[in-house]
Amino acid sequence: MTRQCTTPLQARDNCLTHTATQAIVAGLGSRALGIRVHPGAAAAALALSFGTHYIADRRVPDRGLLEKLADKTGKTNFYRLASHGMNGAFSELRAVP
Numbered sequence: 001m002t003r004q005c006t007t008p009l010q011a012r013d014n015c016l017t018h019t020a021t022q023a024i025v026a027g028l029g030s031r032a033l034g035i036r037v038h039p040g041a042a043a044a045a046l047a048l049s050f051g052t053h054y055i056a057d058r059r060v061p062d063r064g065l066l067e068k069l070a071d072k073t074g075k076t077n078f079y080r081l082a083s084h085g086m087n088g089a090f091s092e093l094r095a096v097p
Helices: 008-033 039-057 065-073 088-095
Strands: none
Touching: 008 039, 039 065
16 A cells, blocks of 8 residues: 555554454464464454554644654654655654554
């Protein structure tokens, strides 16, 4: 997906797809490797992943959490970087689990 999520509906759909993919891969991987995963722990991990992904994916100019975080930590220049093959906002989003 290459579009930027700018509405709650787009962010929700993207996060649901991402979380569902994680659940499928984790379920198949644990089964293939014979690893037991407690269903409650898996659900909690997926809920945390969904929540952090939703908050970070809402990249709305002057309102997004990542932009506010960059401002507070003094990394505004990196966040706004959009040249030389770099995109600061995208790089910060990828750093969020």
